[in-house]
Amino acid sequence: MSTATIPAHTPVDHAKRRQAVLIIIAGTFLVAVAQMLIKSGANRLGHADMVATAIGILTIPPLFAGYCLYAVFAAMMIYALRHGELSVLFPLISLGFVWVAILSVLILHEAMSPLKGVGIAIIVAGVATLGRGGSH
Amino acid sequence: MTTPVSSMALVLGGSVIGSIGAVFLKSGALLVTRSLSSIVLNWKLAAGVVTYLISSVLFVKGMAHGELSVLFPMVSLSYICSLFWSRLFFNETITSAKVCGIGLILVGIVCLGLGSA
Numbered sequence: 001m002s003t004a005t006i007p008a009h010t011p012v013d014h015a016k017r018r019q020a021v022l023i024i025i026a027g028t029f030l031v032a033v034a035q036m037l038i039k040s041g042a043n044r045l046g047h048a049d050m051v052a053t054a055i056g057i058l059t060i061p062p063l064f065a066g067y068c069l070y071a072v073f074a075a076m077m078i079y080a081l082r083h084g085e086l087s088v089l090f091p092l093i094s095l096g097f098v099w100v101a102i103l104s105v106l107i108l109h110e111a112m113s114p115l116k117g118v119g120i121a122i123i124v125a126g127v128a129t130l131g132r133g134g135s136h
Numbered sequence: 137m138t139t140p141v142s143s144m145a146l147v148l149g150g151s152v153i154g155s156i157g158a159v160f161l162k163s164g165a166l167l168v169t170r171s172l173s174s175i176v177l178n179w180k181l182a183a184g185v186v187t188y189l190i191s192s193v194l195f196v197k198g199m200a201h202g203e204l205s206v207l208f209p210m211v212s213l214s215y216i217c218s219l220f221w222s223r224l225f226f227n228e229t230i231t232s233a234k235v236c237g238i239g240l241i242l243v244g245i246v247c248l249g250l251g252s253a
Binding site: 120 | 155158159161162164165166168181185188192193196197199200208211212214215218219221222223226228230233234236237238239240241242243244245246247248249250251252
């Protein structure tokens with residue numbers, strides 16, 4: 001679709017780009033754990049306004065732990081974004097959905113439906129397509 | 137259980153804001169050097185983190201009510217936005233592989249959401 005070349009002032013380091021992809025993939029696992037913590041904590045928030053939500057993040061342990069993990073992920077993302085393309089790395093965050101689905105089955109003992117398996121496979125295929133497409 | 141329109145608006149809004157946060161994070165990340173001040177005094181990084189926090193609060197509020205099978209796929213809007221922001225601000229190319237990848241991810245998330253219902 002596109003034949004535009006990368007500007008001369010941004011030399012492409014393929015090893016660093018691959019490293020950036022792997023960092024984000026590891027980071028999405030942390031995000032999945034964070035999302036499960038935040039979801040369980042969000043139920044305790046109820047109909048809180050913005051201020052009560054902010055206080056809740058600091059005082060409800062699962063919410064606090066979830067956001068701490070998000071901070072770790074932010075640091076990983078900043079490092080990865082230095083070397084990789086935003087349009088490749090940002091959609092990779094969707095792997096978090098795959099981790100959440102797997103963790104839900106393993107930890108919360110949710111049922112593993114065929115449709116879930118198909119969804120996981122398609123997301124992984126999409127992530128693989130993105131990862132390869134970004135380097136060419 | 138139905139999903140309120142307000143929850144959808146929160147998740148869609150959080151997606152767009154989150155993708156803008158990623159733009160700030162990337163432009164801030166490019167300015168980071170070995171000195172501490174390049175991180176602490178980096179307003180773009182700060183803006184990125186704050187924007188990301190705002191989008192997270194919107195997600196928490198949005199996901200608190202409604203079906204995740206409906207709300208999860210809406211997060212894909214942020215990936216589509218990031219494709220256009222990357223082209224606009226970082227001169228990244230929109231390749232068919234990126235479009236196909238995001239398309240597959242969107243379909244996969246829908247399947248995952250339906251399978252979880």
